[in-house]
Amino acid sequence: MLKKLFFITIILLLLFFPCFISFAQQLPAFLIPPTEFKAFDTPNDAGETVSLTWPTSPSDASDVFYIIYIDKDKNGTFEKEVIRIKSNTSYRTSVPEIYGYKKGNGDYHYVQINLRKIFNGEVSDKRLVYYFKLAMAAGDNKIILDTIASASPRANWLHTKKINNFVIMIILSAIILYFIVHARRNPDMFLRKIGGLDAVDEALGRATEMGKPVLFVHGLTGMGNISTIAATSILGRIARKIADYDANLKVVNNDPIVMSVSQEVVKESYLEAGRPDAYNPDNVFLVASEQFPYVAAVSGIMTREKPAANFFVGYFYAEALILAETGATTGAIQIAGTDAYTQLPFFITTCDYTLIGEELYAASAYLSREPMLMGTLRAQDVGKGLLIIVLLLGTILASFGFEYITHLFDAF
Known part of the structure; x- marks a missing residue:
C-alpha cells in the first residue's frame, strides 16, 4: 500500500510541477529598494556629466534592474529613461579616481550620466539643476524610490587626480636640469x-x-x-x-x-x-x-x-x-x-x-661628451634608480598591507 501511495505521489508531482513553476513565475518579486540615492557633479571633467550613487540592496540579482529617470523639473513626470543596468553591476570600485581604493566601494553602485548625449549635444551654460529618480524592476514589478536626487554639472579647471603625474614630471625635470648644469661644470x-x-x-x-x-x-x-x-x-x-x-x-x-x-x-x-x-x-x-x-x-x-x-x-x-x-x-x-x-x-x-x-x-x-646629452643620460640613470627604490619600498609595504604607495603612479 505504501509503495502505491509513493508512486502515485511521484506521478502527481511530475504532472503538476510545470504548473507550480508557472505559478511561481507569476508571483510578485520581493524587491527591497536602496535606502538612499544621491547625485553630484562629476569631479575633474568638462562639465558634461553627473554622477549617481546608491547602496546595494539584498534584492540585487542578475534578473533585477535599476532604472534611472531624468527631468529638468523637480515636479516633472520623470518619463525620460536615461540608463538601465543590472543590479549586480556598476560599483564604485570602477572609479578609484573618485572614491579611492576602499574595500567598502563594492557596497555601493555608481553610474555616470553624460548629459550632452542625452540632450543631443545641448548642455545649458546656465548651470541648470537636473533631477533624477531611481527605480528597481524585476519582470513586471517595479518600485520607484521617493527620493529625488539633483545635481548641476560644472567644468573643472584642474584634474586633481593627475597631480601625482605633475609632481613626478617636476621631480624628473629638476633632476635633468641639475645634471645638465653639473655636466657643464664637470666635463x-x-x-x-x-x-x-x-x-x-x-x-x-x-x-x-x-x-x-x-x-x-x-x-x-x-x-x-x-x-x-x-x-x-x-x-x-x-x-x-x-x-x-x-x-x-x-x-x-x-x-x-x-x-x-x-x-x-x-x-x-x-x-x-x-x-x-x-x-x-x-x-x-x-x-x-x-x-x-x-x-x-x-x-x-x-x-x-x-x-x-x-x-x-x-x-x-x-x-x-x-x-x-x-x-x-x-x-x-x-x-x-x-x-x-x-x-x-x-x-x-x-x-x-x-x-x-x-x-x-x-x-x-x-x-x-656634450653636457646636455650627458646630463640627460645621467638623470635617466638616477631616475631609474629612484624607481627601483620605490618599487622595492612599495613591495615591502604592500606585503604588510600598506598599499597606498602602489597607487602613487596611477594615471587616471
Whole structure:
C-alpha cells in the first residue's frame, strides 16, 4: 500500500510541477529598494556629466534592474529613461579616481550620466539643476524610490587626480636640469661604462693601421624611426674620429632620405675636424631599396673589400644574421646596436660587441661628451634608480598591507 501511495505521489508531482513553476513565475518579486540615492557633479571633467550613487540592496540579482529617470523639473513626470543596468553591476570600485581604493566601494553602485548625449549635444551654460529618480524592476514589478536626487554639472579647471603625474614630471625635470648644469661644470662627469662604445676607438685604430675601410650599415627603417635618428647621431661621432685618424669610411643606405642625412652628417663631421677636403660624398651611397637585394649588395662589399671594422646600427629585420655572419667571416671587428629585440640574439652571437636596447640611444651622449646629452643620460640613470627604490619600498609595504604607495603612479 505504501509503495502505491509513493508512486502515485511521484506521478502527481511530475504532472503538476510545470504548473507550480508557472505559478511561481507569476508571483510578485520581493524587491527591497536602496535606502538612499544621491547625485553630484562629476569631479575633474568638462562639465558634461553627473554622477549617481546608491547602496546595494539584498534584492540585487542578475534578473533585477535599476532604472534611472531624468527631468529638468523637480515636479516633472520623470518619463525620460536615461540608463538601465543590472543590479549586480556598476560599483564604485570602477572609479578609484573618485572614491579611492576602499574595500567598502563594492557596497555601493555608481553610474555616470553624460548629459550632452542625452540632450543631443545641448548642455545649458546656465548651470541648470537636473533631477533624477531611481527605480528597481524585476519582470513586471517595479518600485520607484521617493527620493529625488539633483545635481548641476560644472567644468573643472584642474584634474586633481593627475597631480601625482605633475609632481613626478617636476621631480624628473629638476633632476635633468641639475645634471645638465653639473655636466657643464664637470666635463669629465662619470657615465657608466658601455663595452661596445669603449671598443669604438680600438676598431677605428685597427682600420687605420691596416689601411682598410670602416663600414657603417644603417638599419632598414626611415628617418621617422627613433633608432635611425640615433644611428645617424652615432655616425656623426664615428665620422669625426675617422676624420682625425685619416681613415676611410663607407656608409651604405637603403633609403634616399637617410642617405642624404648621412651625407650631411659625415660632411659636417669632417668640417668639425678641420679636414673638409678629405670628405668624399661617394663613400655615402644608396645600395638598394629592397631588403634582400640590399643585404646581397652589402655582403658583396664586405666580401670584396674586407673592411677592418663593421658597425651595424639601427633597426634590423631578418637580414641581421646574414650581414653579421658575412662580416664575421671576413675577420672584421663588429659592433652592433639595435632596439629590435628579435634580432639581438643574432648580433650578440656573431658580433664582438652589442649595444642592447636603450644603450643605442645613450651612445651619442657617451661618444660626444656634450653636457646636455650627458646630463640627460645621467638623470635617466638616477631616475631609474629612484624607481627601483620605490618599487622595492612599495613591495615591502604592500606585503604588510600598506598599499597606498602602489597607487602613487596611477594615471587616471
